[in-house]
Amino acid sequence: MKNLNRHLLPLVIGLVFATVIWQVGEIMLADFWSKTCISIFGSAFVELPTMDKNGIPMRYYPSAGKVYDPELIAYESSRFYKTRIEETRKNAFLLYSKWLEDNLDANGNIPNNYDYPKAGLKKPWYSAAGNSATMLALAQRAGNLHSPETFIKARKMLYNLQPEKGNFSFYEKDGGIWFQEFPTEPYSLSGMLKTLVNLAEYQKMVEDSLSQKLFQQGVIALKSKLPELAKKNLLDDKYHYKNKRIEHIELVSLLEDVNSATPDSVFTPFIQNYKAKSKQFVLFQFFSPFQPGRIIGYLFGWAILYLIAYLFLKPRKDREV
Numbered sequence: 001m002k003n004l005n006r007h008l009l010p011l012v013i014g015l016v017f018a019t020v021i022w023q024v025g026e027i028m029l030a031d032f033w034s035k036t037c038i039s040i041f042g043s044a045f046v047e048l049p050t051m052d053k054n055g056i057p058m059r060y061y062p063s064a065g066k067v068y069d070p071e072l073i074a075y076e077s078s079r080f081y082k083t084r085i086e087e088t089r090k091n092a093f094l095l096y097s098k099w100l101e102d103n104l105d106a107n108g109n110i111p112n113n114y115d116y117p118k119a120g121l122k123k124p125w126y127s128a129a130g131n132s133a134t135m136l137a138l139a140q141r142a143g144n145l146h147s148p149e150t151f152i153k154a155r156k157m158l159y160n161l162q163p164e165k166g167n168f169s170f171y172e173k174d175g176g177i178w179f180q181e182f183p184t185e186p187y188s189l190s191g192m193l194k195t196l197v198n199l200a201e202y203q204k205m206v207e208d209s210l211s212q213k214l215f216q217q218g219v220i221a222l223k224s225k226l227p228e229l230a231k232k233n234l235l236d237d238k239y240h241y242k243n244k245r246i247e248h249i250e251l252v253s254l255l256e257d258v259n260s261a262t263p264d265s266v267f268t269p270f271i272q273n274y275k276a277k278s279k280q281f282v283l284f285q286f287f288s289p290f291q292p293g294r295i296i297g298y299l300f301g302w303a304i305l306y307l308i309a310y311l312f313l314k315p316r317k318d319r320e321v
Contacts, residue, residue, distance in 0.1 A: 045062060067112075084144070192222060248278055286298065
């Protein structure tokens with residue numbers, strides 16, 4: 001009994017501290033641990049952005065290693081485009097957008113030239129998120145360089161997003177359009193949301209009736225499908241390697257971007273529920289729905305904090321022995 005009591009208090013202290021830390025700092029811990037693993041071991045449990053020796057963005061995937069991800073490169077290109085008043089950022093924008101233009105295939109699309117075993121995909125494979133992000137980056141490049149040829153390439157990528165013209169989307173029964181991120185997984189929220197954000201950005205820049213139409217039809221499909229895809233108010237994608245809390249917050253942020261581009265803010269009630277989910281007591285989050293990865297991380301942290309508390313509370317005589 002004495003030995004049990006000696007362990008009980010450190011266990012309780014570890015439990016309290018682990019719960020508080022996970023409640024307020026799980027995102028920072030997960031990010032720190034992932035970056036530490038990739039720096040020390042060259043691998044991690046989640047996907048992370050990185051760069052090659054020439055400064056071109058790459059992404060690390062646990063199942064694919066470090067690869068050139070066109071969607072990431074296009075995102076970074078657009079990000080630097082918006083702050084191109086600084087020379088270094090303008091140069092980065094031009095470098096990244098040139099890489100995208102140089103890597104278009106014969107049909108004017110941007111291929112993912114790597115195998116993605118988790119989704120059963122062999123290179124090359126195509127994504128609406130990657131194509132729409134590249135479309136936006138090339139439109140920005142065309143405007144910056146006053147290049148009609150580059151703009152024609154961007155416009156063709158928009159054209160290919162239509163269900164009739166390419167393999168990036170399909171019609172829903174309600175007349176909406178769903179944009180696919182993975183050919184093997186029709187309903188990926190991340191790719192759908194990113195494509196709608198890219199279409200909205202393109203529309204603001206170019207004022208193209210086709211981009212407006214595709215965005216509107218995408219909103220119809222998303223509104224219809226969203227309640228089914230949200231598992232107990234948690235947004236996630238099964239083919240992505242991410243901490244589920246981080247992924248949920250990222251997807252809610254994307255949904256907010258889509259919502260801000262809709263005239264009547266149709267997703268506001270959904271967003272309120274999803275934000276409440278990420279603030280829920282963390283132990284409830286682990287089981288609603290069941291998330292083994294987060295539970296293992298939490299138990300590991302609890303074990304470390306228990307050990308620290310046990311050693312700190314250990315009687316002095318025991319320490320000397």
